[in-house]
Amino acid sequence: MTDDPKMAWAITAEGSQFPGPLPCGLRCIPRGVDELATEHLVLNMGPQHPSTHGVLHILVELDGEEVIAAEASLGYLHRGIEKLAESRRYHQVPTLLDRADYVSGLHTETAWALAVEQLAGIEVPGKASWLRALLMELNRYASHLVWLGTFGMDAGAMAPFLYIMRDREMLLDVIEAITGSRMMFNYVRPGGVVADLPAGVDAKIRAWLEVADTYLSENDALLGGNEIFRMRMKGTGVIDRATALAFGMTGGCLRATGVDYDLRRDVPYCAYPELDFEVPLGVRGDNMDRYDVRVGEMRQCIRLIRQLVDGMPEGEFSGKRSRVLKVPAGESYAAVESPRGELGIHLISDGGLTPYRMRLRSPAYFNLAVVDEALAGGLIADAIVTLGSLDIVLGEIDR
Amino acid sequence: MWGSGILKGFAITMRNMFRGPITVMYPEQKLTLPERARWAVAPRYDAEGRPKCTACLICVNECPDHVLNLEVSKSEDGAKHIDRYVYEVGACMMCGLCVEACPFDAIEMSHEYELATRDHGDLVRVLLRDVDAASTRRAKGGDDA
Numbered sequence A: 001m002t003d004d005p006k007m008a009w010a011i012t013a014e015g016s017q018f019p020g021p022l023p024c025g026l027r028c029i030p031r032g033v034d035e036l037a038t039e040h041l042v043l044n045m046g047p048q049h050p051s052t053h054g055v056l057h058i059l060v061e062l063d064g065e066e067v068i069a070a071e072a073s074l075g076y077l078h079r080g081i082e083k084l085a086e087s088r089r090y091h092q093v094p095t096l097l098d099r100a101d102y103v104s105g106l107h108t109e110t111a112w113a114l115a116v117e118q119l120a121g122i123e124v125p126g127k128a129s130w131l132r133a134l135l136m137e138l139n140r141y142a143s144h145l146v147w148l149g150t151f152g153m154d155a156g157a158m159a160p161f162l163y164i165m166r167d168r169e170m171l172l173d174v175i176e177a178i179t180g181s182r183m184m185f186n187y188v189r190p191g192g193v194v195a196d197l198p199a200g201v202d203a204k205i206r207a208w209l210e211v212a213d214t215y216l217s218e219n220d221a222l223l224g225g226n227e228i229f230r231m232r233m234k235g236t237g238v239i240d241r242a243t244a245l246a247f248g249m250t251g252g253c254l255r256a257t258g259v260d261y262d263l264r265r266d267v268p269y270c271a272y273p274e275l276d277f278e279v280p281l282g283v284r285g286d287n288m289d290r291y292d293v294r295v296g297e298m299r300q301c302i303r304l305i306r307q308l309v310d311g312m313p314e315g316e317f318s319g320k321r322s323r324v325l326k327v328p329a330g331e332s333y334a335a336v337e338s339p340r341g342e343l344g345i346h347l348i349s350d351g352g353l354t355p356y357r358m359r360l361r362s363p364a365y366f367n368l369a370v371v372d373e374a375l376a377g378g379l380i381a382d383a384i385v386t387l388g389s390l391d392i393v394l395g396e397i398d399r
Numbered sequence B: 001m002w003g004s005g006i007l008k009g010f011a012i013t014m015r016n017m018f019r020g021p022i023t024v025m026y027p028e029q030k031l032t033l034p035e036r037a038r039w040a041v042a043p044r045y046d047a048e049g050r051p052k053c054t055a056c057l058i059c060v061n062e063c064p065d066h067v068l069n070l071e072v073s074k075s076e077d078g079a080k081h082i083d084r085y086v087y088e089v090g091a092c093m094m095c096g097l098c099v100e101a102c103p104f105d106a107i108e109m110s111h112e113y114e115l116a117t118r119d120h121g122d123l124v125r126v127l128l129r130d131v132d133a134a135s136t137r138r139a140k141g142g143d144d145a
Helices: A005-015 A081-085 A093-097 A105-120 A126-154 A159-179 A201-223 A227-233 A241-246 A287-310 A363-369 A380-389 A394-398 B004-017 B058-062 B097-101 B134-140
Strands: A041-045 A057-063 A066-073 A330-338 A341-349 A357-361 B041-043 B068-074 B080-088 B107-109 B124-132
Touching: A057 A380, A066 A380, A081 A093, A081 A357, A093 A105, A105 A126, A105 A330, A105 A341, A126 A159, A126 A201, A126 A287, A126 A380, A159 A201, A159 B004, A201 A287, A201 B004, A227 A287, A227 A380, A227 B004, A287 A380, A341 A363, A363 A394, B041 B124, B058 B068, B058 B097, B097 B107
Parallel strands: none
Antiparallel strands: A041 A057, A057 A066, A330 A341, A341 A357, B041 B107, B068 B080, B080 B124
C-alpha cells in the first residue's frame, strides 16, 4: 500500500474492491485480463475521429467488441467564450455566441437577447418576436438536417447525407438572405433584430415549403424506412427516463424517453404562445426513439414555419437598440428550446457596460455526460451510433 | 414485406439521380450573393469619388476583434487628415458591427468573398491612405455637406 493519493485508483483496480464498472482512461488503468486471458483494450476514440462529431475524445475500454466503460474527455474546442463575454459590450456578445453553437447560432443569440431584455426591462416589438421565432425554426430545421445526415453516416448511409445537405443549402440561402451570413448570423440583438425580412424572401421560404415535405419524407424513407436501419437502431443506446432526468438531459434526447417537456410550450417565449404545434414523444429512449422524435420535430418545424410566414405581423422589427446599453445590476436567466435542448443564458450584471458574468447552459453538454452510462455494455459499433443520436455540438459543449 | 423499405430507398435514389445538378462549376460559374451578404469591409465614396469617412473612430471602437485602425493626424487648424485606414481582413469575422455603427455610411460590407492570398502581408489592407477626412472637406469647402 502506498500513501500517494494518485495511486489510490490503481490499487482499487488491482484489488477489484471498487463496486460496479470501473471508470477507465484518465482516472484508472484497464483491468488487465479476464477468465479467457484476453486483455482489455483502452481505445482513444477521437479527438480527430470523424464519428465523434467534432473534437471529442472518448476513452473506451473494450473487451473484444464490447464496451466495458467509456469516458468523454472534453475541452479541445474551448475558446473561453464565457470569459471573453465579460470584456464585450452587450450588443457585441452575439458574435461570440454564434460560435458557441455553430450549427444553430440563432438560438444562442435569442437566449442572450432574452436574458438582457429581462434584466434591462426592454420591450420588444411584436414583429421582432415573430421574426426571431421564424429564424429560430428555420435554423432548427437546418440543424436537425445536419444531425439527420451525420446520423445516417454514422450508420453507414452515405447517399441521404448528400440529399440532406442539398435541402439544407436551400434553407441556408434563405437564412443568408435574411441575416447576411450562413453560419455566424449576428442577427438577434437585445431590443429586436437587426433588419426586417428583405423583399423576395417570402417567396423563397414558400418555395422551400413546397418541397420540404416531399424531401423530408424521402430522407425519412431512406433512413427510418429502411429495415436494416430500424433493426440496427431499435434497442441500442437505451437511456431510461430516470437516467435522463438524473443527468439533466433536455430536448429531443429527453423527449425520446417519454418526458413531455418542451420550453416552447411550457415556458413560452417569443411568438410561440400564439402558434399551434405538437411535441413528439418517444417511449423507450433508444436510438430509434431519438430518431423518430427528431424527425417528428422536423415535421412540426415545417408546420411552424408555415404559420410564421402566413401570420407575420406588420410593424417595427426592432425597438431602440443602443450601442452603449447599460444594464442595471442584477441577475437574469433566459432559456430557449434549441435543437439540442434547454439552452440557457445566466447573466449577471454589475451595472457596467459589459456583463459581470455570462454563463451558458449548454444542452449538449448535459446530453453528452450520459455517454459514460449509455455506451457501457453495448458494442463499439453501437457506441458510434448512440453518440450520433445524441446530436452533440462540441462548440457549445466546450464553449 | 421485409425489404420493401430497402427497395423504396433505391427508387428514391434513382429519382434523385434525375433531378439534375445543384452545384455550379466554380470558379467559371458563380452564384449571386444576396444583398445582405457580409464579406470584407470596403470604404464608400461620394459622387465625386472621394471617401465619405470622417475619421470619427466609431468603427474602430466598435470592432470586437480590433481589426480596424485609423491613423489620424490633425493639421494646425484642427482639420482631420487620414494617414492610413488599416484593415486586417485576415482577422475580421465579418460581423458587420462597424458598418451598423457608422453614422456617415462611409463603410460597407462588400461582396468580395475570394479572400485567399499568396502573401500573408496582403491580409492587412490599407483602405484609405493620405486623404482628408470628409468632415474636414466639409468645413473647408462645404460642397458635400
